[in-house]
Amino acid sequence: MPNGPNPGKLHPMSPHTNLVFLKNQITNPYIIVGDYTYYADFTDTQNFEKNVLYHFDFIGDKLIIGNFCAIASDVKFIMNAANHETMPISTFPFGVFGNGWEKINKGVSLNNKYPNKGDMVFGHDVWIGYNATIMPGVKIGNGAIIAAKAVVTKDVPDYAIVGGNPAKIIRMRYNESQIARLNKIAWWNWSAEKITRHLTLINATDIDALEKAGY
Known part of the structure; x- marks a missing residue:
C-alpha cells in the first residue's frame, strides 16, 4: 500500500x-x-x-x-x-x-x-x-x-x-487543553507509514482517538 x-x-x-x-x-x-x-x-x-x-x-x-x-x-x-x-x-x-x-x-x-x-x-x-x-x-x-x-x-x-x-x-x-494534547501528539513528526495508517483520524475531529493512535 x-x-x-x-x-x-x-x-x-x-x-x-x-x-x-x-x-x-x-x-x-x-x-x-x-x-x-x-x-x-x-x-x-x-x-x-x-x-x-x-x-x-x-x-x-x-x-x-x-x-x-x-x-x-x-x-x-x-x-x-x-x-x-x-x-x-x-x-x-x-x-x-x-x-x-x-x-x-x-x-x-x-x-x-x-x-x-x-x-x-x-x-x-x-x-x-x-x-x-x-x-x-x-x-x-x-x-x-x-x-x-x-x-x-x-x-x-x-x-x-x-x-x-x-x-x-x-x-x-481548539481550547488550551486540546492544543496541549495536539502538540504532544505531534502527528506531523510521524513516519509516512504511520500517517497513512491513521489518515482518517488526522483528517477528523476526534482528538481522543488520535491521541490513542499516537501511543
Missing part, C-alpha cells in the same frame, strides 16, 4: 505543475522548509524565493517553515533588512551607500542600528492564505491559519485563526 506522496518529488500532483513540495526547489541556505510543505502559485512556482523580501546574507536571519504547511500564491515574507532606524532625525540608511557615508556605522552595532527581530519561524500544519504578508521576526504556531491578505505583525499562537491588517485573532481552533 502506498504511504503517501514522495516528499522528495518537486511536483507531487504531476502533470499539474503549479504546486510544488517547496523544499525541493529552495536554493537559499537561509530558507529552511520541512517535508510535505507545499507552495501553490497561479503562474510560476519559481516565484517563491522572490517573495522572500529584504533577505540579505549579511543579516543572517532565516525563514524556517515546518512540515505539512500550505502556502498560497503571492504570500510575502518581509525579512529584517527591511528595517530602518527610527530614533534619529532621518530614517535614511546612509551607511549602506559608502563613499564616505559608511562612517556613520563605525563603532556601532549594526543590529542596534538596523533592528533585527530574529528569524521568521512557522510551525507545522500552518495554512497561509492568498496574498498574506508576514513581517520580520514573527513566529507562527503549529496549526495556525493566516487569512488571505492578512498582515501579520505579531506572533501567532498555536491553532489560532488570524486575519486583518494588522492581523488579529479571529478565534482559536
